[in-house]
Amino acid sequence: MLVKKNIGFTLLEVLITMTIIAILSAVAAPSFITFIKRDRLVTNSNQLHSVFKFARSEAIKRDKSVSLKASNKQWIVQTTINSIQTTLNVFEITHNSISIDLKDINIFSTGELGYMSQILVSDNDSSTADLTLCILQSGQSWLVEAPETC
Known part of the structure; x- marks a missing residue:
């Protein structure tokens, strides 16, 4: 005689599984944020650090002063090539929650600053270290x- 087995989950099993998932999500969410x-x-x-190092290396490589100009939420790497102010690279803040006190910096051809x-x-x-x-x-x-x- 063949006995037919029911394949699947009972409502109680599904509810217990959903409860466990909800508890784990509630515990993990704050640390994930x-x-x-x-x-x-x-x-x-x-x-930001990478753009500064790029600007410094360009000043040394080109044997010319390079300036980092703060403009709105950007840091623009510029130098003069053939009497024309040329932008070499741009750093831009990637998220609205981040604030950076960008400053104008001039890098001499030796790689030094003033x-x-x-x-x-x-x-x-306060939950994250600046x-x-x-x-x-x-x-x-x-x-x-x-x-x-x-």
């Missing part, structure tokens, strides 16, 4: 986690 905020900060900081500079990258959220781009007068640069200073 913090991860996304931190990733935005790190990404913008690394891109003064030391600190640029804060922040999301104005980052600072430290730039020495010699042109050396690195990122530190705020409130540590250069």
Whole structure:
């Protein structure tokens, strides 16, 4: 005699599974949101640092001064080629929650600057640590986690 088996899930099994998924989602969501905020900060900081290093290397390579001009939410890398102001690269803030105190910086043909500079990258959220781009007068640069200073 053949016994017919029912294949599938009972309503109780589905409800228990959904409850477990809901609890795990509620526990994981806050840490995931913090991860996304931190990733935005790190990404913008690394891109900012990369643009500075690019500008410095271009100044040394071209044996010409290069300027980083702050304009709205952009940092524009410019130099003069054949008496024409030329844009070599542009850094742009990638998310509205990120604020960066961009400053005008001039890099000499030796790769040095006229003064030391600190640029804060922040999301104005206390749950994430802000980052600072430290730039020495010699042109050396690195990122530190705020409130540590250069």
